[in-house]
Amino acid sequence: MMTKKRKLTLGIVLIVIILAAIYWMYFSKPSPLPTKNQLVTEINEVFTRANAEKIQNTIQLDDKHVFVPFISKNNEYGLSYWVWDMYKWKVKKIDTTGEPMIWKVDKKDPSTFHIIWNMHPNDRLRYMKFYLIRKRGYQITAGNHHYTPRIQLEKKVSLEEKSYGVLKFPQKWAAIKEANAKVMQARQPDKLFSSWMPDHSIYIGWIPYDESNQETFPEQSVNGNTFSDGDVETDFVHILNESELEVAAE
Amino acid sequence: MAFQNINLIEVLSGALAWGIVVYLIYRLYNKRRVKPKGWKILIVFWIGMFSFSFNFNLFGEAVRLSILPLGVWILYFILNSKEGRWEIYRRFAWLGFGANFIFLLFSLISTPVHQAIYPQNEIDTYIAGVEEAYFITIHPSGQDVSLKKDTLLDGIERLQKSTISSDDWYYDLTRNDSKEVNERFPYQLVNATPKWGSGSQAIIYLEDDGKGLLILTPEKQRYFRSDQSLLEEGNE
Numbered sequence: 001m002m003t004k005k006r007k008l009t010l011g012i013v014l015i016v017i018i019l020a021a022i023y024w025m026y027f028s029k030p031s032p033l034p035t036k037n038q039l040v041t042e043i044n045e046v047f048t049r050a051n052a053e054k055i056q057n058t059i060q061l062d063d064k065h066v067f068v069p070f071i072s073k074n075n076e077y078g079l080s081y082w083v084w085d086m087y088k089w090k091v092k093k094i095d096t097t098g099e100p101m102i103w104k105v106d107k108k109d110p111s112t113f114h115i116i117w118n119m120h121p122n123d124r125l126r127y128m129k130f131y132l133i134r135k136r137g138y139q140i141t142a143g144n145h146h147y148t149p150r151i152q153l154e155k156k157v158s159l160e161e162k163s164y165g166v167l168k169f170p171q172k173w174a175a176i177k178e179a180n181a182k183v184m185q186a187r188q189p190d191k192l193f194s195s196w197m198p199d200h201s202i203y204i205g206w207i208p209y210d211e212s213n214q215e216t217f218p219e220q221s222v223n224g225n226t227f228s229d230g231d232v233e234t235d236f237v238h239i240l241n242e243s244e245l246e247v248a249a250e
Numbered sequence: 251m252a253f254q255n256i257n258l259i260e261v262l263s264g265a266l267a268w269g270i271v272v273y274l275i276y277r278l279y280n281k282r283r284v285k286p287k288g289w290k291i292l293i294v295f296w297i298g299m300f301s302f303s304f305n306f307n308l309f310g311e312a313v314r315l316s317i318l319p320l321g322v323w324i325l326y327f328i329l330n331s332k333e334g335r336w337e338i339y340r341r342f343a344w345l346g347f348g349a350n351f352i353f354l355l356f357s358l359i360s361t362p363v364h365q366a367i368y369p370q371n372e373i374d375t376y377i378a379g380v381e382e383a384y385f386i387t388i389h390p391s392g393q394d395v396s397l398k399k400d401t402l403l404d405g406i407e408r409l410q411k412s413t414i415s416s417d418d419w420y421y422d423l424t425r426n427d428s429k430e431v432n433e434r435f436p437y438q439l440v441n442a443t444p445k446w447g448s449g450s451q452a453i454i455y456l457e458d459d460g461k462g463l464l465i466l467t468p469e470k471q472r473y474f475r476s477d478q479s480l481l482e483e484g485n486e
Contacts, residue, residue, distance in 0.1 A: 136420065136423065136424070136433070137420070138416035138417050138419065138420040139416065140416060140417065144470060144471075145413075145414035145415065145416040145417075145471065146414075146416055146466075146471050147414055147416035147419050147420065147434075147435075147464065147471065149388065149389070149433055149434065149435040149436070149455055149464070150388075150389055150431075150433050151388045151389065152388070152389050152390060153388060154390075172386045175386060175440045175441070176386060176388065176438060176440070179438070179440055179453050180453060182451045183451050183452065183453050183466060183467065183468050184468075185451075186451045186468035187468045187469075243429070245429065246389070246390060246391075246429055246430070246431045246433075247390055247391075247429055247430055247431075248390050248391035248430070248431075248432060249391065249428075249430035249431060249432045250430070
């Protein structure tokens with residue numbers, strides 16, 4: 001028979017161990033990313049169709065989020081999304097083709113949003129332009145006027161050196177998205193009925209350009225397959241035509 | 251930072267409502283001959299607050315009207331199994347249900363009070379400080395503009411409320427179906443601080459000539475014009 005005192009000691013030791021384990025799981029510093037070979041193995045384990053062969057690079061977005069562009073055995077250029085998940089690095093999403101995607105590292109904070117891509121060299125793109133867009137509009141309800149100015153901001157990205165890349169949301173884009181989200185959230189009727197909702201009125205668009213500075217369509221970088229464990233927030237980047245954009249009038 | 255955008259009226263009215271509720275619980279407790287344990291009263295009160303409620307929109311404000319006292323019923327079924335026990339707690343349970351109406355009343359009162367202290371038609375409710383503010387050019391037709399603090403604050407004083415002609419503005423720009431368009435409001439002012447305690451959230455656009463502000467709040471849009479640009483020094 002254990003004495004009361006021994007039971008108590010054992011209890012305390014157990015609690016300390018459990019607390020330490022929880023602490024370790026939630027607050028431990030991320031370990032270094034696995035080697036490139038291990039990354040390939042794991043990608044193919046969770047998503048056989050990815051057929052990964054070569055890791056091109058590992059790009060840290062922050063200390064717990066890493067973008068890993070890869071090339072597959074069937075010569076596809078893909079995206080993989082790695083997250084430090086409590087105690088180990090896990091691949092959360094895999095796209096077999098590399099058309100631009102928005103990775104919302106913290107879905108409520110637009111300053112953590114990143115656009116990632118891995119364009120197929122056969123598409124022969126020289127550069128792409130990304131846009132923050134909101135359409136102009138107006139609304140009159142019960143005599144109350146509401147005018148929505150157009151938003152159109154541009155960011156050009158070169159593809160001449162590498163097929164892959166990352167664009168962190170420019171500070172201005174994040175500031176615009178954030179100001180908009182705050183006002184949307186504070187809308188009275190929604191306050192009681194709904195929790196947090198993403199805001200789609202302002203979206204991201206892109207136009208790819210070829211070697212002769214013409215708009216083009218990157219056939220080999222689109223229509224891939226995707227694996228996702230559902231635990232990662234991403235969004236599509238809308239492909240645009242130049243004709244949908246505005247320029248300053250004389 | 252956290253207190254910079256506090257809604258003072260909402261906080262005060264909430265605190266006042268809670269004060270009254272706590273006082274009522276205390277008074278009821280003192281009146282009882284049989285005194286139950288304090289924590290039991292609080293739990294009964296808390297469960298008593300559960301209610302089936304009806305949410306609706308009253309003059310643009312979300313109202314939550316409690317109808318069925320679900321919590322009181324639950325407590326009745328639990329406590330009634332032992333004789334005399336329900337009698338001890340009954341009033342606390344009903345006070346929980348009644349508290350919903352005290353909170354509703356105070357939130358209804360706080361709206362006109364808020365509007366009296368922070369008039370929605372006055373620009374300085376939305377822009378009181380511009381220490382960390384800057385302009386973002388949101389359209390290709392905008393220039394690179396920089397914010398001059400004194401000019402802006404000076405200019406704001408001279409702004410007059412004006413009417414929005416959203417349909418005219420829209421069709422003026424889209425009528426020609428041309429790609430060449432100069433947006434009427436090509437600048438956005440970010441990081442301006444609203445009047446302290448107002449808790450106002452607003453998106454602020456500046457007109458292309460620098461003389462007008464379009465303010466978008468969760469409820470409404472407002473438009474202010476001046477005879478002087480908010481960007482440059484005045485000529486007078």
